[in-house]
């Protein structure tokens with residue numbers, strides 16, 4: 001494993017190199033957000049289409065506020081949910097030092113303060129914010145362990161180890177850059193949680209007339225095998241991603257996201273289990289229904305993308 005210490009990571013980041021770092025959501029592929037060179041290296045490593053903007057991670061709020069146009073919605077959400085798995089899309093300040101490449105042509109930037117100890121220690125030690133998309137090749141499942149990052153990049157990206165990715169799903173992304181907040185990506189912080197913190201209703205991207213989120217391609221988070229959703233029965237050549245205590249018998253292999261039927265536990269296991277079942281030994285990954293409440297909404301969002309036609 002090409003793992004490195006925090007100190008070695010800081011040295012690399014100061015030279016505009018990139019490293020993989022753990023956060024409470026998933027592993028990120030981090031680089032100096034002020035450096036065009038570092039941000040370009042992130043896009044290159046991911047094979048990411050360059051219209052897909054990146055999230056910038058800060059250790060504390062003062063530096064963050066010097067980069068974006070702060071407002072009342074941002075204030076309320078930050079008080080309630082930071083540090084934690086929430087990214088806010090805000091207008092860039094004219095004086096912002098964040099690389100324009102991070103915003104991919106938009107006049108906004110997505111920012112968050114992670115709660116993960118190692119991530120925050122790393123950002124503090126660097127003295128600059130870190131642009132960090134999930135540490136996977138574009139279109140693939142986000143990594144939740146250092147070993148996933150290793151296999152994703154075949155050891156070419158150094159990885160910092162740290163406490164586990166407690167949440168297991170990418171952050172909730174909410175656009176608060178204009179008057180009406182818009183939920184761009186569901187996550188552990190739910191629509192209800194956002195609305196109760198804000199005291200106003202939040203629109204959901206992709207529903208009705210509302211804009212789509214940049215970079216939220218329909219086919220995303222994709223394993224190599226076809227994914228069959230809402231499975232109630234299973235064939236002998238299928239792998240089963242089960243949920244709850246009534247999993248059908250007979251699959252070639254079964255992994256249960258949560259026997260207790262707990263959506264939070266299921267979210268933490270989702271990406272690791274999908275990777276484990278994504279093997280040529282099986283024909284399909286069959287997935288049992290997941291309840292559409294709490295973080296179950298975000299799990300179903302990722303599962304629909306995993307099942308979407310890849311063309």
Ligand code: TXA
Pocket residue numbers: 023025026027028029052053054055087089103106108109110132133134135169170171172173175184185213214215216
């Ligand atoms: O949990 C996470 O958010 C992880 C960890 C590493 O922090 N990062 C992550 O980054 O999931 P990424 O690049 O895989 O997803 C970022 C998504 C983009 O696909 C896009 O939908 C949205 O955030 N985004 C970023 N900047 C935006 C902007 N300026 N306007 C609208 N959406 C933006």
Ligand code: MG
Pocket residue numbers: 133134142170
């Ligand atoms: Mg991603």
